[in-house]
Amino acid sequence: MSPQRADAVRNREILLGTARQAVASGDLSLQLNEIARRTGMGVGTAYRHFPTRRALLEALAAPAFAGVVADARAAASHDDAWGAVAALLRGLLVRQLADAAFAEVIAADRADDALPETTALRVEFAALARTVTDRARDAGVLRADLTDDDLHHLACGVVFALGLSPDPGARLDAYLRALLQGVRAPGPA
Amino acid sequence: MSPQRADAVRNREILLGTARQAVASGDLSLQLNEIARRTGMGVGTAYRHFPTRRALLEALAAPAFAGVVADARAAASHDDAWGAVAALLRGLLVRQLADAAFAEVIAADRADDALPETTALRVEFAALARTVTDRARDAGVLRADLTDDDLHHLACGVVFALGLSPDPGARLDAYLRALLQGVRAPGPA
DNA sequence: CGGACAAGCGGACTGTCAATCCGGTTGGCT
DNA sequence: AGCCAACCGGATTGACAGTCCGCTTGTCCG
Structure with a gap:
């Protein structure tokens, strides 16, 4: 039974x-x-x-992944288009920093040997992220030349950059500020 | 003989x-x-x-590394403080994209098993990068909360992000623009 | 030219780790 | 109690990094 x-x-x-x-x-x-x-x-x-090592890795990462999906759902129903992007990116960074296994899983787009449940989370997250991103771009607060995948990739890149620091946690806020400023649409002026 | x-x-x-x-x-x-x-x-x-694998990797990376050091020297003697930062970062990105071995070498700060010649290049590059960075920060065009190491790390992070794209070369310009905008000092207004 | 010998070569070998295989054991059901 | 599928343990295989040492050859010197 x-x-x-x-x-x-x-x-x-x-x-x-x-x-x-x-x-x-x-x-x-x-x-x-x-x-x-x-x-x-x-x-x-x-x-x-x-x-395989990957199976264990994804099992470890599952809770954190579910967490960012929840973050993304909250962000998608957020009023402020830019605030939603900021919340999404902040969540991605914080959770990756807190969970190295999750960081590795979300950075690897290779779906070859991924567990089905991981793929499901990835798909759901991608859809939510796309919603948030499109809304921000339409509102003119996100750079027009960046897609939802780009934001995803850049967030992983910033985590990678944090990992190069002797004390990643100490640089998180600074890098997040830079990331947000970097992806925000430049002033129309 | x-x-x-x-x-x-x-x-x-x-x-x-x-x-x-x-x-x-x-x-x-x-x-x-x-x-x-x-x-x-x-x-x-x-x-x-x-x-070791590392020795071969560093031998492969040496020419590209020497190239960025040359870039950095040129940037350091550049008139425009912000233009120097932009040139430095653009060079770092382009060369890493063109040479995966170099990308791996410059991202790894671990000096444990590095060849002495690689360490020499790293030290020289760090000094030049510091000059360029400090000048830009003093001129108020670079975010005050970022060090030369941060720029180095962020550049490697952006390369990592590019590597997640199906066609890295196609996204290079967009990511470089975002990086530059992200590290530039926000308008005083 | 040719002999000596250090520098260089080749590849068998060791150690490590991911992953498999299968004979033995046991939880859970009737 | 008794059965058996599910589960367990660990020896084993395979791939790969890196070492060791006897053999070969480029180079120099007479």
Whole structure:
């Protein structure tokens, strides 16, 4: 009746927890052999739950991804067209900074080996982002030469730039300001 | 008398050429075993010339790196403080787009296993970039909350963003405009 | 020219890590 | 209790980075 056995559910949670801890401590390599060893499980168990590094990565990223989708939904129903763009970008930056796994997932557009649930999130997010972006462009507050994909890419680029700093969190606000100023339509004057 | 034997010089050139070709065709993995096989040389020969992937990468990147240093020197002696920043950033973007190996080298600040010559280029570039940046900030045309390192990081971030596009070259101008607008000091009004 | 020898070469080998395979074990149902 | 599909463990394979060392050859000197 239940889709899987109780021990399997438990083991999956343990693996996810251990992996999340590894990522939080700065190790994004997600070596399944190593994670399995840390949990005391066999390697086979780890690989059955997460057949590839990518599968584990996307499982880790799912909550954060769902978060930005929620952000985007809120932004899409926001009154202020520019405020919506700013909220969307800020959310993207903050969540990527807080979750390296999510940052890697959202930056990789390669849908080849993506889990279906990740693809679903990506599609939903793309639609919302497009709404927000189009509205801002129509209102003349967003540069006309930038698409929703461009904003997505630039946000990932800024996160990459933050990652080059010794203390990314300390530069977040400055880079966000620059990003927003950069994508805003130049004054008509 | 000569620092190395004629065959060694020749082999080094062949390896570099093969590697450059691999990078140009989109393969940045620089697997020395594979490159050696393609040249018909033994693996040992390849590894003697380039002990690690990084060594080969930096050798490939050296000309492009020297190019941006030249750009930076020209920019530093430019009259217009803002024009110098624009020229510097444009050069960084264009050269990184044209040479993926250089893009990887300049993005990685890790000096751990860097070749001394690469470190020298990096130091020289940093000094010139600092000059240009400080001048622009003093002139009030560059955002006061951005350092020379920030510009460096943001440029690498924009290149990363370009890499997410299906056709990076097509978006270069748009992203460069956004970058310049983003780092420029907001109007005093 | 030709002999000596350091510089250079080749490729077998080791270590690491992702991913697979399959014999043994166990949770959950009747 | 007894069955069996689902699950587990870990030895194993395969790909790749990098090392080691015996053999070859370019170069110099007599």
